[in-house]
Amino acid sequence: MELVKSVVYETLRLNPPVPLQYARARKDFQLKSHDAIFNIKQGELLCGYQKLVMRDPKVFDEPEKFDPDRFMKRPELLNYLYWSNGPQTGSPSESNKQCAAKDYVALTACLFVAHMFRR
Numbered sequence: 001m002e003l004v005k006s007v008v009y010e011t012l013r014l015n016p017p018v019p020l021q022y023a024r025a026r027k028d029f030q031l032k033s034h035d036a037i038f039n040i041k042q043g044e045l046l047c048g049y050q051k052l053v054m055r056d057p058k059v060f061d062e063p064e065k066f067d068p069d070r071f072m073k074r075p076e077l078l079n080y081l082y083w084s085n086g087p088q089t090g091s092p093s094e095s096n097k098q099c100a101a102k103d104y105v106a107l108t109a110c111l112f113v114a115h116m117f118r119r
Contacts, residue, residue, distance in 0.1 A: 016050035
């Protein structure tokens with residue numbers, strides 16, 4: 001089942017169901033990237049483009065390639081898998097506005113793939 005789960009995560013990485021995410025900054029903060037630091041002011045509109053983020057070569061080796069074993073070989077990459085408006089390792093809460101059904105989506109997709117190959 002771990003391989004099936006890795007295939008599902010890799011599919012969500014390459015084809016995020018919600019490609020754009022928007023939010024307003026609730027407070028001033030600094031956003032650090034690999035190469036720069038950005039000063040974000042309270043109230044500014046932020047946008048994340050998942051297709052770009054999930055193909056970052058500084059995080060994912062061969063980011064354009066579908067690698068079904070990617071998350072089995074390197075489970076720490078789940079910290080960078082943000083298809084559900086937060087890291088796959090996070091849990092939805094009052095302060096974390098992640099998709100409440102993110103684990104259900106992954107489980108349902110795993111069951112679908114397993115059932116498809118069972119036939």
